[in-house]
Amino acid sequence: MSVFKELQERGLIAQMTHPEEIQKLLENEKVTFYIGFDPTADSLHVGHFLQMVVMAHMQRAGHLPIALMGGGTAMVGDPSGRSDMRSMMSEEAIAYNVSRFKKQFERFLDFSDGKAIMVNNADWLMNLKYIPFLRDVGVHFSVNRMLAAECFKSRLEKGLSFIEFNYMLMQSYDFLKLNEDYGCILQLGGDDQWSNIIGGIELVRRSKGREVYGMTFTLLTTSDGRKMGKTQSGAVWLDPEKTPPYDFYQYWRNVDDADVIRCIKMLTFVPLTEIAKLETLEGSELNRAKELLAYEVTKLVHGKETADKVSAAAAAVFSQGTSDNMPSTAISADSVNAGISLLDIMLTAGLIPSKGEGRRLIVQGGVTVNDKRVDDPNLIIDSSYFENGEMIIRKGKKVYHKIMIK
């Protein structure tokens, strides 16, 4: 099956500028394409991951990916799909974020032997001269049309500053630049990038008379339309320091029934024929699909070894209530011997954000210690609660945590 068909059947493709031409190109030629990533945080997240999966599909099919780090565009801020202005980021923060992005990318795409290229648009955007830029690039943009673009729509009601209005020109110029330097003829991106991608295509056509193409991918949303990859504590990050692999695994293990199959299609390389079998699963059988999803995604992001470990840990925790590899916290023997409150332990283990929250949790029957429900908010823990130096705290139904004496 061609990549094009593959992407299509996985439900990844949202919009295309030239459906027939793109399909033909991808099936007959080696295509150089790019996706831009603005370093607005110090780690990539699930939304980026989807883009990387697409790049990997393309790379496997023999096409040449350019991963564009938006060190320059992040200085401006993309207003697409946002209801308010991005806060300005310092140059140092952006440079640092770029370095983090690069690390994560190198693990995911194969950059050996020129099989993929990484560039940073700070290298050309930062040195642009205003007047020449306006004369060479600015002339090709119609403000009338820009104002009509979907990406500015919500901002025209709420307010849009000139700097953000320029974002489209920056991104369009990237495409032109990559077309000239690398022969890049295809830009991919999330569906929210449609307007920006069109901008680049028109710029290349008008200034160089060359036809280039664009294609966007379905945004990863839940069945009820919310963005996936968000939790109460923020985004689900690919950086294990920011989102521990165990939590990462659990996130996918707990997706809604309605989202599992779509996620497997979009985020893993599980063959479509395999997925077809999973689609027949119903009811509690879907748990098997969720386990597969969680395992596969964790494997892609954190490696097989980690995926094996955390999936085994999760399975053990939910069947036996304990595992060697479950999340754990060590506390000093002194504090246990002296008697330490359960609330303090939970606080240091990061199970609760405050003691008030912890009290409420206990009063409502949401905490168990060694499988016994706790009803006293002021419970003092001493060595009698530990067996072989271990104690298990469970918060709610799903959060298990082991306390060890060090």
Add this chain to the structure above:
RNA sequence: GGAGGGGUUCCCGAGUGGCCAAAGGGGGCAGACUGUAAAUCUGUUGUCGACGACUUCGAUGGUUCGAAUCCAUCUCCCUCCA
């Protein structure tokens, strides 16, 4: 630069001198039901040495026995005009 409107707790949004730790909704968390799902129902949702105390309503200062509410200055945002 001129005129007007506005910044409230995680978000939206009430509140215009004491009854305000602040309505309502969303979201979150927990309980019940379940399949580590959804829906539904219930409880809860500033912090702490917790029938009490402390800190919050853009910032700072002031008026008052008492301020989210009144005054002054500052700051940011929006709308219209230039």
